[in-house]
Amino acid sequence: VTLALPSLIARKRDGRELADADIRAVIAGAAGGDIPDYQLSALLMAIVWRGMTTRELVTWTKAMIDSGDRLRWPRLRARGPIVDKHSTGGVGDKVSLALAPACAACGLYVPMMAGRALGHTGGTLDKLEAIPGFRTALSPAEFGRVLARAGFVLAGQSARLAPADRTLYALRDATATVESIPLIASSILSKKVAEGTDGLIMDVKVGSGAFLPTRAQTRALAATLIALGRRLGLQVRALLTDMDQPLGDAVGNALEVREAIELLRGRGPGDSRALTIRLGAEMLVLGKRARDVAAGARAIAASLDDGRAFERFRLGAQLQGGDVRVIDDPERLPRARHTRTLTAPTAGWVAHADAGALGRAATLLGAGRLRKEDRVAPGAGLVLHAKVGTRVARGQPLCTIRFDDPARERLARAVLADAFRIGARPVSAPRLVLARLA
Amino acid sequence: VTLALPSLIARKRDGRELADADIRAVIAGAAGGDIPDYQLSALLMAIVWRGMTTRELVTWTKAMIDSGDRLRWPRLRARGPIVDKHSTGGVGDKVSLALAPACAACGLYVPMMAGRALGHTGGTLDKLEAIPGFRTALSPAEFGRVLARAGFVLAGQSARLAPADRTLYALRDATATVESIPLIASSILSKKVAEGTDGLIMDVKVGSGAFLPTRAQTRALAATLIALGRRLGLQVRALLTDMDQPLGDAVGNALEVREAIELLRGRGPGDSRALTIRLGAEMLVLGKRARDVAAGARAIAASLDDGRAFERFRLGAQLQGGDVRVIDDPERLPRARHTRTLTAPTAGWVAHADAGALGRAATLLGAGRLRKEDRVAPGAGLVLHAKVGTRVARGQPLCTIRFDDPARERLARAVLADAFRIGARPVSAPRLVLARLA
Numbered sequence: 064v065t066l067a068l069p070s071l072i073a074r075k076r077d078g079r080e081l082a083d084a085d086i087r088a089v090i091a092g093a094a095g096g097d098i099p100d101y102q103l104s105a106l107l108m109a110i111v112w113r114g115m116t117t118r119e120l121v122t123w124t125k126a127m128i129d130s131g132d133r134l135r136w137p138r139l140r141a142r143g144p145i146v147d148k149h150s151t152g153g154v155g156d157k158v159s160l161a162l163a164p165a166c167a168a169c170g171l172y173v174p175m176m177a178g179r180a181l182g183h184t185g186g187t188l189d190k191l192e193a194i195p196g197f198r199t200a201l202s203p204a205e206f207g208r209v210l211a212r213a214g215f216v217l218a219g220q221s222a223r224l225a226p227a228d229r230t231l232y233a234l235r236d237a238t239a240t241v242e243s244i245p246l247i248a249s250s251i252l253s254k255k256v257a258e259g260t261d262g263l264i265m266d267v268k269v270g271s272g273a274f275l276p277t278r279a280q281t282r283a284l285a286a287t288l289i290a291l292g293r294r295l296g297l298q299v300r301a302l303l304t305d306m307d308q309p310l311g312d313a314v315g316n317a318l319e320v321r322e323a324i325e326l327l328r329g330r331g332p333g334d335s336r337a338l339t340i341r342l343g344a345e346m347l348v349l350g351k352r353a354r355d356v357a358a359g360a361r362a363i364a365a366s367l368d369d370g371r372a373f374e375r376f377r378l379g380a381q382l383q384g385g386d387v388r389v390i391d392d393p394e395r396l397p398r399a400r401h402t403r404t405l406t407a408p409t410a411g412w413v414a415h416a417d418a419g420a421l422g423r424a425a426t427l428l429g430a431g432r433l434r435k436e437d438r439v440a441p442g443a444g445l446v447l448h449a450k451v452g453t454r455v456a457r458g459q460p461l462c463t464i465r466f467d468d469p470a471r472e473r474l475a476r477a478v479l480a481d482a483f484r485i486g487a488r489p490v491s492a493p494r495l496v497l498a499r500l501a
Numbered sequence: 502v503t504l505a506l507p508s509l510i511a512r513k514r515d516g517r518e519l520a521d522a523d524i525r526a527v528i529a530g531a532a533g534g535d536i537p538d539y540q541l542s543a544l545l546m547a548i549v550w551r552g553m554t555t556r557e558l559v560t561w562t563k564a565m566i567d568s569g570d571r572l573r574w575p576r577l578r579a580r581g582p583i584v585d586k587h588s589t590g591g592v593g594d595k596v597s598l599a600l601a602p603a604c605a606a607c608g609l610y611v612p613m614m615a616g617r618a619l620g621h622t623g624g625t626l627d628k629l630e631a632i633p634g635f636r637t638a639l640s641p642a643e644f645g646r647v648l649a650r651a652g653f654v655l656a657g658q659s660a661r662l663a664p665a666d667r668t669l670y671a672l673r674d675a676t677a678t679v680e681s682i683p684l685i686a687s688s689i690l691s692k693k694v695a696e697g698t699d700g701l702i703m704d705v706k707v708g709s710g711a712f713l714p715t716r717a718q719t720r721a722l723a724a725t726l727i728a729l730g731r732r733l734g735l736q737v738r739a740l741l742t743d744m745d746q747p748l749g750d751a752v753g754n755a756l757e758v759r760e761a762i763e764l765l766r767g768r769g770p771g772d773s774r775a776l777t778i779r780l781g782a783e784m785l786v787l788g789k790r791a792r793d794v795a796a797g798a799r800a801i802a803a804s805l806d807d808g809r810a811f812e813r814f815r816l817g818a819q820l821q822g823g824d825v826r827v828i829d830d831p832e833r834l835p836r837a838r839h840t841r842t843l844t845a846p847t848a849g850w851v852a853h854a855d856a857g858a859l860g861r862a863a864t865l866l867g868a869g870r871l872r873k874e875d876r877v878a879p880g881a882g883l884v885l886h887a888k889v890g891t892r893v894a895r896g897q898p899l900c901t902i903r904f905d906d907p908a909r910e911r912l913a914r915a916v917l918a919d920a921f922r923i924g925a926r927p928v929s930a931p932r933l934v935l936a937r938l939a
Binding site (some may be wrong): 068069070072073076100101102103104105107108109113202234236237238239240242443 | 506507508510511514537539540541542543546547549550598672674675676677678680932
């Protein structure tokens with residue numbers, strides 16, 4: 064393969080379509096380590112430039128699926144539909160922690176493979192690991208056991224699923240080739256098909272905290288995911304949701320677990336609860352456990368309010384080694400050593416609480432990673448006390464800053480200074496769900 | 502540097518200008534091996550995509566020059582102007598072998614650093630090494646000694662000149678990122694400035710055997726070379742010359758040395774001689790050893806016709822270890838074991854003798870390399886007996902094929918079959934010099 068690669072790269076560079084056999088050779092070579100990284104990264108940049116045709120994208124994604132194991136759940140499927148949710152990544156988005164057990168309580172199986180904090184966005188695995196003992200690295204057998212017993216599982220991606228994606232993803236992150244709609248779509252759907260789900264709700268984020276900058280690109284990604292899913296036999300629906308401000312109040316791992324437990328107790332911030340219910344409703348409709356979104360929403364809300372979703376979460380966490388005393392009493396979650404409060408410099412209405420800036424600030428405080436090898440500080444992060452549309456007096460707290468390392472807090476302070484904008488006139492709270500694509 | 506590289510690559514990917522300090526860090530990292538190849542190749546592909554601004558290109562090229570040694574010739578310059586020629590690469594182009602000694606005979610110093618066969622184009626070093634004993638790898642001291650005594654030197658590029666270019670060039674070749682006008686221009690001029698020349702004639706090839714496909718790109722490259730040279734204090738002139746058919750009659754290393762010796766004896770094919778004289782005339786004008794191109798042409802032609810250029814070549818070759826008996830009697834040059842003749846399938850006028858196809862055929866016969874580690878077969882290649890515009894009878898020889906390995910000849914045969922096109926109507930010989938840019 065290596066010999067022919069320069070001409071294959073030149074083909075994509077010049078905007079011509081790659082042959083199926085060439086694509087399969089590239090993906091097999093990426094999975095097997097037979098193609099030098101420098102040739103892969105040049106090809107990836109040419110794909111960012113030129114895109115992919117539908118045929119190329121389908122072949123590329125199928126080859127990624129075929130590069131590893133493929134999970135199948137014939138016995139579970141006989142008992143209930145297998146449906147998953149995936150988000151393109153946001154700030155303060157702890158929805159998965161409440162959504163997966165709520166859907167399980169309503170009769171779905173949710174085999175959710177999640178990721179780590181990346182850039183300024185949070186990672187579900189890092190959040191779960193704020194619960195002492197919680198293991199996110201499960202063997203395939205263990206993954207299946209937790210899924211069968213709890214109805215959901217929240218774990219890291221097995222190294223045996225779509226291994227070509229692992230190679231390519233690591234390279235893309237290091238070479239500024241993440242931002243390509245076909246590369247994003249194939250990365251997401253190859254893992255979801257390999258994980259064995261039948262339906263998928265995509266939560267595609269829009270706004271300053273989302274990683275695609277424009278609404279048009281976000282819509283294009285959603286449309287690509289739906290079309291590609293259809294070609295792969297996977298039902299995909301997409302919601303475009305607001306990520307111009309963080310979701311909910313908490314940003315940071317233990318802080319977000321605490322908010323998720325609030326949601327599972329039938330409480331929590333309105334936007335976090337609303338998005339959990341809406342996504343869950345879509346999942347129930349996709350799995351044919353609700354006749355429409357309204358009925359699905361009632362079912363999810365009931366599971367949050369009557370304790371069934373909480374019991375499911377507690378069971379799943381226990382099966383994955385998590386200390387249930389912490390779930391029963393979130394006061395036991397790790398806490399950061401220091402606290403500082405950011406207050407409103409003037410009176411007015413909060414016009415912007417920039418999700419991108421707040422995510423970067425939380426990352427600097429230790430909630431995320433500046434380098435891959437960094438460890439996260441589980442207690443670090445932010446708690447917002449005012450969101451867009453809130454009226455504030457001068458000196459009223461905007462957010463609480465939690466940190467272990469004062470040097471990091473100083474770094475974050477500069478970013479935080481510009482994160483909030485307070486206007487002189489009333490501002491209405493933004494719409495949470497901007498569009499639905501199917 | 503590695504830490505900030507993804508955002509630097511993203512900057513170029515998004516079409517924004519890179520900062521001078523970032524460019525210098527990239528080039529220093531490439532020279533020092535501190536930046537992973539996969540990040541360099543992604544950046545190179547982004548540059549192929551987005552190009553470079555003039556400021557970026559000047560900074561990039563200066564950084565490449567500063568990455569290594571810089572030769573200076575104060576004592577030689579007191580005795581005569583230092584002028585060089587560089588070609589973008591062609592098929593059958595043996596001009597350098599006659600041009601450098603002819604210019605030296607007319608009072609110039611020509612410190613010519615040449616390259617090896619690349620793709621379907623020939624390499625001056627491979628040609629010279631067909632002369633038994635000829636050494637092209639010279640120490641800097643030896644390079645200077647030959648230049649001072651013979652007035653010219655033909656040798657490989659020192660590893661200590663523009664080492665960043667060596668790293669980048671090897672990567673570009675493997676990642677389909679050669680075809681970028683700023684990358685080509687910076688690669689050429691960084692080496693020429695480091696080599697210490699004051700003036701440079703560029704022979705920019707146009708046609709099927711040239712590596713830039715269109716006339717517009719060729720013109721753009723020539724204009725970029727001239728403008729960049731001006732910013733670097735290097736006088737550059739460019740001729741756009743025909744490479745739609747091979748130059749001269751011989752294609753292949755020993756075969757081309759033989760033709761070069763013919764040129765140095767005042768004979769040889771008309772187009773090879775004409776281009777040698779024209780390029781030499783431009784060099785004499787640039788070095789102020791001729792008042793205009795006509796006077797320069799007369800001086801170069803005289804040096805070829807009266808034996809002075811030949812004597813210079815013989816001296817230089819001897820100083821570099823070459824066996825002068827072979828230069829005195831070219832019958833002693835290496836010969837390929839086998840010969841076959843390609844004849845005209847119909848009568849008519851030769852309408853096309855495709856330089857790209859003939860170059861690929863010669864490479865397959867062993868005159869060039871399919872892989873970097875291949876050794877060339879010195880005697881292999883082609884001798885054309887008819888060029889564009891020649892009238893041929895059916896069965897008349899078009900070219901002689903020389904080869905050591907019959908298996909390679911079979912591979913080349915398929916390529917050769919389509920190389921010649923014979924038309925029913927008279928065709929005129931093409932113009933050799935298509936344009937001059939200064």
